[in-house]
Amino acid sequence: MSPHLFGDYAKTLPPPQREPSLVSLRPPGELATRVTPLLMRVNASVTDHHGRAIAGMQLSDFAVYEDGAERKIVNVTPTTEPFNLVLLLDVSGSVEERIDFIRKAARDFLNTASPQDRISIISFRDDIQVISGFSTDRSMLSKKLDDIDAGGATALYDALGYILSDTLKPLRGDRTAIVILSDGDDNKSFVPFPAIIEATSESGALIYPLYVPSGLIPESSVPQPSITVDPLRTRYLTITTRAAEEGQKLATASGGVFYSIKRLEDLQKAYDDVVAQLRTAYTITYASNADGTGHRRIRVRANREGASVRLSPAVSAPN
Known part of the structure; x- marks a missing residue:
């Protein structure tokens, strides 16, 4: 999700591919460590109850849950992007x-x-x-x-x-x-x-x-x-x-x-x-709370009545 910035110029900026880093403060004399959330990517095919593709969905139309906890969505690639x-x-x-x-x-x-x-x-x-x-x-x-x-x-x-x-x-x-x-x-x-x-x-x-x-x-x-x-x-x-x-x-x-x-x-x-x-596959990038190893239980909810979502396995997104 794009950060909240002032001015019309901000509207022209592409969505970031990584969330802002968090700096963990240390006592005086020790170096601070930078913690960057792991980004994961999953393909989601969205259809209605007749099996027809649902096009035109935006970032705000999705919710991602990893191991039961909702995670922040960073970007949604539209279905028009090539495979x-x-x-x-x-x-x-x-x-x-x-x-x-x-x-x-x-x-x-x-x-x-x-x-x-x-x-x-x-x-x-x-x-x-x-x-x-x-x-x-x-x-x-x-x-x-x-x-x-x-x-x-x-x-x-x-x-x-x-x-x-x-x-x-x-x-x-x-x-x-x-x-x-x-x-x-x-x-x-x-x-x-x-x-x-x-x-x-x-x-x-x-x-x-x-x-x-x-x-x-x-x-x-x-x-x-x-x-x-x-x-x-x-x-x-x-x-x-x-x-x-x-x-x-x-x-x-x-x-x-x-x-x-x-x-x-x-x-x-x-x-x-x-x-x-x-052409119904949206690629969703989200911030994971996992450490990059092991299996995750991923669920994606689409904000459309009667929508069905089929997912690919989640993989780490390139930096």
Whole structure:
């Protein structure tokens, strides 16, 4: 919250990123110590009782509670601020004969995402390939999709571990999200799922798993609803129970949303919804009373009748 200053000039000042420091006085002869409150940052998606985004909220419209105590809000970043998005593509053996579909699905997402969002494309099988770093150049990103190769086992959690610990590490505290296009059936990762959940909680990134059963994907490059599915592939027409449960846990731990795609025509609807979800995310910076370690119970109240708030884990804000 901006300090109370005199004059119209104060109205032009940006909100401070740190609260004023407190000086602890010592007896004569001892140095005074300066105590600066720890700033934490959390993403809050706000919707009404119909699930529609609530836009235009200000700092005064929110209240943050940490471990039951209300904390001072320092800043609220509006929903129009861009995100750093990672598009994570499964190109393992289950889609080897359908790589054109993966490319088209990825390009559809590029066309749906907000133009100001910076997107990185990473593919995985039993290894990880960085197709492109973060960029807003949609034409370049689209061309880079021609570089992906398919085949091999599925190491989804190894890829997620790499993104959380490497790709997004320099952006900790910024607005970040991961969109996963996969069948969710991990069969090769060395990194265990509980470790991914822990890393997710520490990163502050929103995760949106879009799980598409491999049996739904046609071998032609352009999906047609009228295509007859090979009876031998009927066992792959739904995602596994484990994939669904773990996809939901990923979304819940991060503050994102899990999408189980049951029809190919629903994929674009999921893209539209993901982009809408990102545009409902306010980034709230508040002064914490904690010491920077351990877990916190965070609750955010929105001053709107019938409003629902979904939160990402709180992470320390950059200085």
